[in-house]
Amino acid sequence: MGDKASTRRRVPYARQCIDQSDIDAVVETLQSDFVTQGPRIESFEEGLKAVSGAAHAVVVSSGTAALHVAYAALGIGTGDIGIVPAITFAATANALKYCGADPVFCDVDPDSGLARPADFANAIERLGSDGKSTKVLAPVSYSGRLCDLKAISKIARNAGAFVVEDAAHSLGASRDGTVSGSCRYSDAAILSFHPVKHICAGEGGAVLTNDETVARRARSLRSHGIVKEPTLTRSEGGWAYAQEALGWNYRMTDLQASLGESQLKRLDAFVESRRDRARRYDEAFRADLFGHCFERPYFDPQSSWHLYVVRFRDSDLRRRAYEWLQNEGIGVQVHYRPVYRHPYYERLGEGPLPGAESFYERCLSLPLYPSLADSDQIRVIAVLEEFCQTV
Ligand SMILES: Cc1ncc(COP(=O)(O)O)c(C=O)c1O
Structure with missing residues (x-):
């Protein structure tokens, strides 16, 4: 067989789907007063809340940043252990390392690639026999299918662990009435807007949660750990802000958010x-x-x-x-x-x-x-x- 690939148009395994309405949305933002931290961020977040059903959405610069922020907002830190399915993109585990925590890998169904409740339970048992416990389970909605989040959340509750759904693959999916990212059975979920995903923002991600405290922390952590407290501005002046924790610059730009929001309309x-x-x-x-x-x-x-x-x-x-x-x-x-x-x-x-x-x-x-x-x-x-x- 010769090298036919060079003579034929390549069919990629994945690619973004950008149309004129997306281009118009980005151009409009370019011509507006804000290219970052402007109104598109909040309206994209509103759109994500509407499609997922989660009470809060915090958009960030990538799915990896979303994982980091979600784990950190839940208080995962040095010495903690998180259980991650062995079949996933490394970011699900890497973000635990960023927090000073360690991943332990659980098995998956050899036919679907999805981690089953028993896979998490076995990993917890394995840890238990070494006198260790887990702080978070990170089921991955691999390929666009949801794990049995209801059963996994029960296992997590019994183990005193949080659940973070890695929903980078599953925007728009559901299982028995549970929408991916709704956080019905998780403390937080994350999305990715990398071009191969369901909607593209160039790069981008989001933390979804129903917990107001987690959302507030995530919002602060994506921007250096800074908050603007009314009590501080009243006492010190309108300019004053406080850095309450060590966060990062994981902000999404308005350019990205306008593309993401435009794409979301066609989800x-x-x-x-x-x-x-x-x-x-x-x-x-x-x-x-x-x-x-x-x-x-x-x-x-x-x-x-x-x-x-x-x-x-x-x-x-x-x-x-x-x-x-x-x-x-x-x-x-x-x-x-x-x-x-x-x-x-x-x-x-x-x-x-x-x-x-x-x-x-x-x-x-x-x-x-x-x-x-x-x-x-x-x-x-x-x-x-x-x-x-x-x-
Ligand atoms: C399962 C999973 N989690 C997390 C990520 C990280 O997302 P991003 O590339 O937006 O950082 C990806 C990206 O491919 C992924 O497939």
Whole structure:
């Protein structure tokens, strides 16, 4: 097979979907009085509250910053332990390290990549046998599907731990009436507005919570730990502000917020197009000619389908499929290498965990985004069919 990728238009595995209304919104902000910390921040936050149902939304500069701020606002600090699914983007664990805390990794379902309540319970038990306890559980709504947050929150309550839903993949998803990010069963949730996600703000993220104190702390921490207290301004003067904690500059700009807010108006349409494309894959891959090669994911109609992840029979087949598709100009990706395998975390001596290993060895994410053209998706399916015929 020659290097066809160079002669054909590449189909990426993910991409943003920007239209004229988004461009107009950003240009309008550029021409306004504020390019940062202006009115777009609050109106984007209002929009996020409306779609998630959470009482408070605090937008920040990235999903990673949102994780850092959420953990810190809950008081996670030096020496604490948080339980993170092994299959996630490293940021879920990294943000604990930023707080001086340590992640402990729990296993996941080898078929869905989602951490199950028993996975958290096992990790808590493992810690308990070493005389340790956990301060926070961080279920990840991997690929756009929610974990069993109700059961996980019960386990957390019994362990005296908080729950932070990493909802970077799942804006617009729900499970049995619980909306991702609503914080019905979590103390906080976080979103990411990286271009591969459901809505794009260039970069950006948000902390969602129903707890006013957590929201207030998050608001202060995103901007150096500064608050403007009426008592202080009354006694000292209108200029006075107080830095009450050590925070960071994690502020989102109005440029980002105007893009995010404009995109949010099309969230339902984005999620619907992702579902339609996931359905097309699902229908195509029912055919016998794929079954000997890979398994398709469970078609969850409540998922917001950030990723469409198939599972190959074994790691060798997955590697060959990856190379075949890349060579044909089709962007595919592996989400994720278990976090404990990264050299930075290897020294913790965690893993291997059987579900995470099995998932990692077989998974491959196929192109999925709202603007994925029918003809491109048909080509992805045809190229996979060609590959499966070689097996
Ligand atoms: C599960 C998960 N959590 C957190 C993040 C971090 O988000 P960001 O890239 O906006 O910092 C990502 C980003 O890919 C992610 O996939």
